[in-house]
Amino acid sequence: EIVMTQSPATLSVSPGERATLSCRASQSITNNLAWYQQKPGQAPRLLIFAASTRATGIPARFSGSGSGTEFTLTISSLQSEDFAIYYCQQYNNWPPPTFGGGTKVEIK
Amino acid sequence: EVQLLESGGGLVQPGGSLRLSCRISGFTSTSYTMNWVRQAPGKGLEWVSAIEGDGTTFYANSVKGRFTVYRDNPYNSVSLQMNSLRAEDTALYYCAKDAVAGDGYLFFDYWGQGMMVTVSS
Numbered sequence: 029e030i031v032m033t034q035s036p037a038t039l040s041v042s043p044g045e046r047a048t049l050s051c052r053a054s055q056s057i058t059n060n061l062a063w064y065q066q067k068p069g070q071a072p073r074l075l076i077f078a079a080s081t082r083a084t085g086i087p088a089r090f091s092g093s094g095s096g097t098e099f100t101l102t103i104s105s106l107q108s109e110d111f112a113i114y115y116c117q118q119y120n121n122w123p124p125p126t127f128g129g130g131t132k133v134e135i136k
Numbered sequence: 137e138v139q140l141l142e143s144g145g146g147l148v149q150p151g152g153s154l155r156l157s158c159r160i161s162g163f164t165s166t167s168y169t170m171n172w173v174r175q176a177p178g179k180g181l182e183w184v185s186a187i188e189g190d191g192t193t194f195y196a197n198s199v200k201g202r203f204t205v206y207r208d209n210p211y212n213s214v215s216l217q218m219n220s221l222r223a224e225d226t227a228l229y230y231c232a233k234d235a236v237a238g239d240g241y242l243f244f245d246y247w248g249q250g251m252m253v254t255v256s257s
Contacts, residue, residue: 062243062244064181064244071230071247071248071249071250072181072230072244072247073247074235074243074244074245077235077243083235083245084245115180115181117181117243119241119242119243122183122194122240122242123183123186123194123195123196124183124194124196124197125183125242125243126183127180127181127182127183128180129180130180130181
């Protein structure tokens with residue numbers, strides 16, 4: 029099973045600032061990585077797949093990069109609606125597809 | 137419009153059984169792999185099970201032999217039969233649609249609202 033590790037666990041950012049979230053895989057997953065956003069009381073929402081492709085309707089301020097074992101989600105200018113928990117997920121080797129533990133982006 | 141509507145959650149004693157259903161609309165469900173993903177209270181996401189369009193099934197090791205996923209095609213739904221439930225199965229269970237048609241890719245573009253399962257005496 030591939031282990032996904034996200035850092036930091038919590039990121040404190042002011043509105044308008046850039047947020048950089050990291051995700052590391054325990055072995056190479058090429059670019060088979062997705063990012064999700066989850067707000068309290070809501071289901072996760074797909075943001076990014078194939079490491080860098082934005083899902084339908086996702087604003088351009090969200091961007092993903094990386095390949096192999098190291099990945100990054102960048103939110104270029106945080107809006108109030110972006111404060112949430114973000115999860116990465118690998119789908120290169122399954123079952124099982126595995127999620128990271130999440131990064132909570134909170135208001136500084 | 138794609139919609140996934142779960143039902144069937146609730147409180148059950150350890151060792152008991154429960155069945156979750158996911159009513160699907162807005163797409164041809166047999167063209168996509170359908171999944172169950174759970175989230176324990178205050179915790180992260182854990183994939184549970186998948187069923188491909190041809191009926192091939194996959195399970196997490198933690199539920200293998202206890203959970204069964206199946207399609208109920210006349211009703212355009214997917215169900216998860218959960219037996220021998222344990223306290224650690226307590227979670228919000230989401231039905232989730234694979235983002236790519238055909239054989240599973242196993243990343244998810246649509247999710248249901250979630251159904252709570254509580255295993256407690």
